[in-house]
Amino acid sequence: MCGIVTAIATQNVVPVLLEGLRKLEYRGYDSAGLAVLNGGLQRVRAAGRVAELAARAEEKKLDAGIGIAHTRWATHGVPSERNAHPHVSAGLAVVHNGIIENFEAIKQRLMAQGYEFVSETDTEAIAHLIHSKLAVHPDLFEAVRLATNELVGAYAIGVICEADTARAIVSRHGAPLLLGVGEDGMYAASDTAALLQVTRKVIYLEDGDIAELRRDGYRIARPDGTPVERATHVSSLSADAVELGQYRHYMQKEIFEQPQALANTLEIIAGGGSVTPQLFGTQAPELLGGVGRVLVLACGTSYHAGLVARYWIEAIAKVPCSVEIASEYRYRESVANPDTLVVVISQSGETADTLAALKHAKALGMERTLAICNVPESAIVREAALRFITRAGPEIGVASTKAFTTQLAALSLLTLSLAKLAGRLPEAEEVRHLTALRHLPVAVQKVLELEPEIERWAQRFAAKQHALFLGRGQHWPIAMEGALKLKEISYIHAEAYAAGELKHGPLALVDKDMPVIAVAPADELLEKLKSNLQEVRARGGELYVFADAGSEIPESEGVHILQMPENYGMLSPVLHVVPLQLLSYHAALVKGTDVDKPRNLAKSVTVE
Structure with missing residues (x-):
């Protein structure tokens, strides 16, 4: 490192x-x-x-x-x-x-x-x-x-x-x-x-x-x-x-580069009417066909991307998916299955734990391997049978931003490819998904326009010592990513929970000094999330809610609402993580911490 x-x-x-x-x-x-x-x-x-x-x-x-x-x-x-x-x-x-x-x-x-x-x-x-x-x-x-x-x-x-x-x-x-x-x-x-x-x-x-x-x-x-x-x-x-150019920090630059990074990553489907397995390499039709299970191995932010993908892969491709922290995977007895697709995710492609986990999986006989990475000639890319290169460009800030959203874009394409190979992606649904993906850079740009309001929220966080993040379903990993970002660069202790777990322990922490940040998309779990938010307010907790259009969560004393520009369905996690990135960035600015070089951390974790 x-x-x-x-x-x-x-x-x-x-x-x-x-x-x-x-x-x-x-x-x-x-x-x-x-x-x-x-x-x-x-x-x-x-x-x-x-x-x-x-x-x-x-x-x-x-x-x-x-x-x-x-x-x-x-x-x-x-x-x-x-x-x-x-x-x-x-x-x-x-x-x-x-x-x-x-x-x-x-x-x-x-x-x-x-x-x-x-x-x-x-x-x-x-x-x-x-x-x-x-x-x-x-x-x-x-x-x-x-x-x-x-x-x-x-x-x-x-x-x-x-x-x-x-x-x-x-x-x-x-x-x-x-x-x-x-x-x-x-x-x-x-x-x-x-x-x-x-x-x-x-x-x-x-x-x-x-x-x-x-x-x-x-x-x-x-x-x-x-x-x-x-x-x-x-x-x-x-x-x-x-180079930094017009920006104060690399993290800020990289947050605002996300529309272009997503456009570059998704350029591969810009002119096509369908998704093809060859997006992942010439051997992809053979190696992705007949996959019985997906195993995602990653660390940190990349691990959170894998957690989001689990919801997509199981819901759309109907393939069982597990996600493991790479540093833990190779130190336990696991059951190898040659029908398993092993997906490793890394920004640098040199993450020591992820590379070792990939080699361990191969040693167990799992040869269907796919690397999702931002660096074409990296060790992980060379080690895997298949690869998808996210075209995020260089990411200098220690807290990963554009690498994460482009990883999600790549994982959405993998989900569609697996579903199509399994005969579970009707043509009309495929067109709908591809249309949403092509619009994604524009949708993210609209979210970035919310920065002034998020900056005002961040002013209230500077004096806080702790924060609680809540999400449900595919947005629970986004809450985890939001908490990680806040910890990394502002040094505010933050935890993330699936909102349904709130009453099983974490609610004991809620009081007027514990801000609670909720990711509230307008999906099938919204009403249950609203009940969880009421539990917070009943204990005097102050809520900061990132809500989709149509969520109908009213602003009131102790309940602050930031309205997202649109409801984006399956790809909603990509949009909802952006304001969380901005919140952590501006909170760190208020606190005066070193945004790009937080204490005790380094960007490319090349040691175990």
Whole structure:
């Protein structure tokens, strides 16, 4: 969950390293550091944000043609300059993303050999391990290869050594790392966004790959030293796509990009009169046909998208569907079924728990696998048999917004495809669903126009310590997503419940200081939800209700109503989550928290 940048070029790479870290700061921001080679190894580190590191680098007037840099999200050791990367071992420097599970054993062995450890990190063990190999095999590439063969866990690393100024070495296993082919040199980073400043030509490394970067080229080998070729891709991203533009925060920008992100994602059905399984790959008719069960594996916001999809898949496709938190799935005994379609959902495609859960499902014999992801060349996409790429564009804010709504769009298409393959989607119903999907970007745009009223609501939340979110049916996961957003960026404790569960415990929490936010679509459960809301008012609770047109919930003292523009049926969850995103965003603004970089969190969770 850290960010790595490596560069070797004919120009001064320090500005490139720092700008790369700024673009990767969403991956970790409790400390940062860089090391360069120029008449020896020079290292600069700082606790806190990249801006502090940049100031220190400017003071030292660093200028070098080779270097590595890192922005950290703490795993081993508290956030501090002492624990910040790069870590060094006698003229050798290492940056690392991931967790080394056997680092304690390696550390004890190296300490017995006389190595001194000055940090609490697992990364320092990598630096000393490579140095110990270098003493026996005086070739940096070979020393890194031998060292990484001893590591257990996940890693992406960058290595430079003052005895070898002509190359940098990088390697990965279980954590993302890609190469950038520039006109003036070679680069590597955790994310394409960090390299758009110098190149759009990228090479995605596979697990176990080790790469040597030189100013005039590169080579890649497998863990046994066998040379290997990897394809070069031209990224479709532009540098403008990761800039803030007119917005105050990336989260705000990404909320307002949702109509376009949905339009891009659904462009695949723009001109067609029907939905086809081939939307999910050439093997889709075979793998999706005859599906007896769907298993969705995901984490966080993506897990909530799966929970919504369960209602759709069972109601429309009539296929049993279960949804599991990926980090739990592989640690319990489960019953494998070859007729099961395993759907994994991830914004980054590098979520460690989701990737591991996918591999576990495949190991159990479930080969019908589908990845719904926002990054085409990510590990999860490569691992799955089928894939659907949500075209949300880069999402920088830690609190996911447009990735979620585009995941829902993809899952709606999956639902229709399964229903059609099973003969359960009459033509008239198919046309109705497709018409609604094509109108979805316009409908979301109308919801965004409610921002001024939501902003007024948010003013009342700033002083609150707790909040309760309620929903029923397919909107219960939307209530869960609303509570998660509020927790993530405003630090207000929030819980979500199926509204029918209110009287089975949570009602004890309701009083005048506990705001209750309800999602109230005009559906078959509306009357039951109204009864639940009356239970809240009878206990003095203050209600904030997001109601569809036609819900007929009157505003009164203690009952605040925000009227949604239209009732949107099956796709109503997509519309109802947008005002909840805006509510959490504006509540965080009032409280003065760091919206895009909330404490203790990072965007791409690449460690278990």
